[in-house]
Amino acid sequence: MNRRDFCIRSATAAAGALLGQTALSPAARAADLVWLSTQLRPIEEASKVRQVILKGAPVQPVYVVDEPAPFTVRLEAELKTNHHTTSLIGALHGELQPLAPIGGLAPLDDLAARLKDRGIPDKLMALGRFGTAHQLYIPWMQATYFMAANRKALPYLPAGADINALTYDQLGHWAANIAAKTGRRMLGFPAGPKGLMHRFFEGFLYPSYTGGVVTPFRSPEAAAMWEKFAAMWKSVNPNSTNYNFMQEPLLTGDVWIGFDHVARLLDALTHMPDQFVTFPAPAGPKGRAYMPVIAGLAIPTGAPDPKGAAALIEYLTQPATQITTAREVGFFPVVNAKLPADLSPGLKLAVSAINATQSAHDALPSLLPLGLGAKGGEFDKVFLDTFQLIVLRGGKPAAVLDRQAAVLRKLMVEAAAPCWAPDAPSTGACPVL
Amino acid sequence: MTLRRGIFLSGVATLCAWTLVPIWLIALGAVGGRAAVDSWPKSFWPGSASFATLGSFLAIDGVWTATLTSLEVAVLCMIFSILLGAPAGYALARYSFRGATAYRLLILLTRAFPVGILALPLTVSFIRLGLYDTPVGVALIHAALALPFAVLVSASLFQGIPRELEEAAWVFGCSRPRAFLRVVVPLALPGIAATAIFAFVISWNEVFAASVLTVRHRTLTAYLLAVLSESPLHVQFAGGLMLIVPSVVFIFLVRKHLFSMWGIANR
Numbered sequence: 193m194n195r196r197d198f199c200i201r202s203a204t205a206a207a208g209a210l211l212g213q214t215a216l217s218p219a220a221r222a223a224d225l226v227w228l229s230t231q232l233r234p235i236e237e238a239s240k241v242r243q244v245i246l247k248g249a250p251v252q253p254v255y256v257v258d259e260p261a262p263f264t265v266r267l268e269a270e271l272k273t274n275h276h277t278t279s280l281i282g283a284l285h286g287e288l289q290p291l292a293p294i295g296g297l298a299p300l301d302d303l304a305a306r307l308k309d310r311g312i313p314d315k316l317m318a319l320g321r322f323g324t325a326h327q328l329y330i331p332w333m334q335a336t337y338f339m340a341a342n343r344k345a346l347p348y349l350p351a352g353a354d355i356n357a358l359t360y361d362q363l364g365h366w367a368a369n370i371a372a373k374t375g376r377r378m379l380g381f382p383a384g385p386k387g388l389m390h391r392f393f394e395g396f397l398y399p400s401y402t403g404g405v406v407t408p409f410r411s412p413e414a415a416a417m418w419e420k421f422a423a424m425w426k427s428v429n430p431n432s433t434n435y436n437f438m439q440e441p442l443l444t445g446d447v448w449i450g451f452d453h454v455a456r457l458l459d460a461l462t463h464m465p466d467q468f469v470t471f472p473a474p475a476g477p478k479g480r481a482y483m484p485v486i487a488g489l490a491i492p493t494g495a496p497d498p499k500g501a502a503a504l505i506e507y508l509t510q511p512a513t514q515i516t517t518a519r520e521v522g523f524f525p526v527v528n529a530k531l532p533a534d535l536s537p538g539l540k541l542a543v544s545a546i547n548a549t550q551s552a553h554d555a556l557p558s559l560l561p562l563g564l565g566a567k568g569g570e571f572d573k574v575f576l577d578t579f580q581l582i583v584l585r586g587g588k589p590a591a592v593l594d595r596q597a598a599v600l601r602k603l604m605v606e607a608a609a610p611c612w613a614p615d616a617p618s619t620g621a622c623p624v625l
Numbered sequence: 626m627t628l629r630r631g632i633f634l635s636g637v638a639t640l641c642a643w644t645l646v647p648i649w650l651i652a653l654g655a656v657g658g659r660a661a662v663d664s665w666p667k668s669f670w671p672g673s674a675s676f677a678t679l680g681s682f683l684a685i686d687g688v689w690t691a692t693l694t695s696l697e698v699a700v701l702c703m704i705f706s707i708l709l710g711a712p713a714g715y716a717l718a719r720y721s722f723r724g725a726t727a728y729r730l731l732i733l734l735t736r737a738f739p740v741g742i743l744a745l746p747l748t749v750s751f752i753r754l755g756l757y758d759t760p761v762g763v764a765l766i767h768a769a770l771a772l773p774f775a776v777l778v779s780a781s782l783f784q785g786i787p788r789e790l791e792e793a794a795w796v797f798g799c800s801r802p803r804a805f806l807r808v809v810v811p812l813a814l815p816g817i818a819a820t821a822i823f824a825f826v827i828s829w830n831e832v833f834a835a836s837v838l839t840v841r842h843r844t845l846t847a848y849l850l851a852v853l854s855e856s857p858l859h860v861q862f863a864g865g866l867m868l869i870v871p872s873v874v875f876i877f878l879v880r881k882h883l884f885s886m887w888g889i890a891n892r
Binding site for chain 2: 225228232233234235236238239242243254256257258259262265266268269270271273275277287316386436437440443444445459463625
């Protein structure tokens with residue numbers, strides 16, 4: 193054997209060894225149940241799931257987290273090839289929805305019947321049917337958005353304003369007061385690239401002013417609302433377009449008043465509970481709109497271990513597990529479970545704001561976008577673009593709304609999505625008037 | 626002369642500060658914990674250093690398995706892209722064939738399509754080929770991403786090596802492959818090493834393909850670092866430091882070869 197041959201042979205041998213070694217490893221652990229989740233992704237939360245929440249579970253799953261985009265791609269690909277690795281999936285209502293029409297979710301009717309005694313509200317269970325006859329996911333946890341304010345901001349509250357029954361006008365005055373007296377713009381919104389600002393428009397601002405989201409998109413009320421919001425933005429911290437999680441600017445003192453998802457405020461509340469107050473989002477002329485967030489548990493069609501997954505769902509929806517989940521990661525029970533009195537002060541702040549939101553006399557629940565399937569991202573973009581054009585670039589609301597309404601109308605027709613609450617029910621695609 | 630020396634030294638100092646100050650600030654955030662990150666004005670010296678945040682990283686379930694997978698994928702990607710890229714580069718440099726220019730452009734096309742668009746068909750075919758959830762599969766995708774660079778850099782490397790040296794070797798009785806292995810490769814080795822490092826880095830940092838194509842066998846980036854941006858700031862700093870330190874050490878070790886790649890070698 194000459195030297196060249198030797199080189200080639202040893203190279204192929206080495207490559208073969210590497211390939212052989214790596215090709216073997218997946219089979220070794222094939223028996224494990226994989227739980228894929230788009231929720232509880234951050235490192236500490238995922239560790240808590242693995243080490244605390246799953247302690248005492250009947251089956252120990254491999255907990256894998258995925259961003260929403262790879263999550264959908266993976267499940268679609270596994271469905272197409274009928275090669276399934278995942279037995280249990282946990283995701284937001286809106287992330288599970290695109291899987292329902294393509295037959296990606298196994299019906300869970302038996303399981304739903306077994307879980308009757310958990311006391312999951314009918315309204316939540318109905319969401320898990322996506323308008324079909326079958327239960328396609330079991331509600332897992334819920335959350336919502338609210339506001340938090342540094343106590344330093346309280347002296348500037350406008351006279352006569354009740355912080356738990358604030359209106360958008362009062363919020364604007366409050367922020368303007370602070371800006372006038374301190375010279376700093378201390379109201380903040382999560383309008384950064386990874387922030388959830390679109391939910392503020394879809395679930396809070398629009399329904400509060402117009403009583404809907406899609407149908408009254410370009411109504412005169414909407415134009416007046418954008419006008420007011422643009423005026424309020426003059427007292428909003430200009431760094432808002434960089435904020436993704438409001439807990440950070442609240443902790444550093446960059447802003448005093450902020451709006452965000454509970455999971456994105458909790459870090460500030462748990463670390464400085466004495467420093468902050470929490471309260472519901474403001475109300476507009478049509479009520480105090482808020483968007484409940486629902487995460488569900490589902491079993492993909494063809495899952496390798498549906499029995500184990502069902503056992504896990506039963507475990508995760510037990511009142512005790514739900515309370516542990518609330519304690520550890522700040523997502524709240526969907527079942528009839530009384531939260532204990534010894535919650536940490538930060539969690540108590542969150543619970544009180546959520547309770548105040550849900551029980552407000554003018555509360556107006558506004559659902560997550562329904563039936564948009566893969567178009568959900570484009571729907572969000574309509575609202576973010578409108579915000580950019582009117583508020584950040586100073587466009588005329590009426591003109592911008594006319595243009596964006598055309599985009600929205602096309603999108604709704606393409607998705608053939610009927611209206612969802614609080615828009616009035618429609619036959620066929622939800623109209624943009 | 627002293628003025629020139631002064632300008633030279635201040636230039637050096639500026640460049641050092643340019644790279645070192647951000648690293649220092651990240652390190653401060655990583656060891657200072659939550660208080661140091663949230664406080665303002667920032668102090669330039671750590672008040673109290675604690676390695677708790679850094680330590681908690683190493684204690685996360687599965688972090689070591691993911692690191693190993695990452696290494697495995699990156700090394701495989703390195704091997705694939707050199708084995709495929711260097712010969713392609715040699716061909717581009719030494720032979721004139723029809724469509725050589727078009728071929729160069731075609732190579733770049735692999736980077737023209739975002740992985741996000743190709744994700745579904747890719748995943749479907751990987752499942753069918755049995756490459757789904759294996760390090761080899763991820764390494765293949767990463768090699769495809771690293772190949773344009775590997776081919777074009779090695780082509781210019783081989784172009785820089787005088788053809789006469791090779792011809793002299795043939796005259797003295799070397800076969801073409803032997804002349805390539807004994808004359809050209811040793812001269813090109815530093816550049817090939819740099820290409821390999823680049824392939825390694827591409828693979829190490831890639832998130833999307835790595836997370837779509839795997840379930841249990843996640844690379845470190847897909848397992849952990851993709852979600853780092855959703856963690857509190859001090860955790861982000863700690864994670865950032867954990868990422869920077871290995872690469873700084875690595876670059877420090879191979880700096881001689883990197884210099885020779887850019888032709889400033891003291892050969």
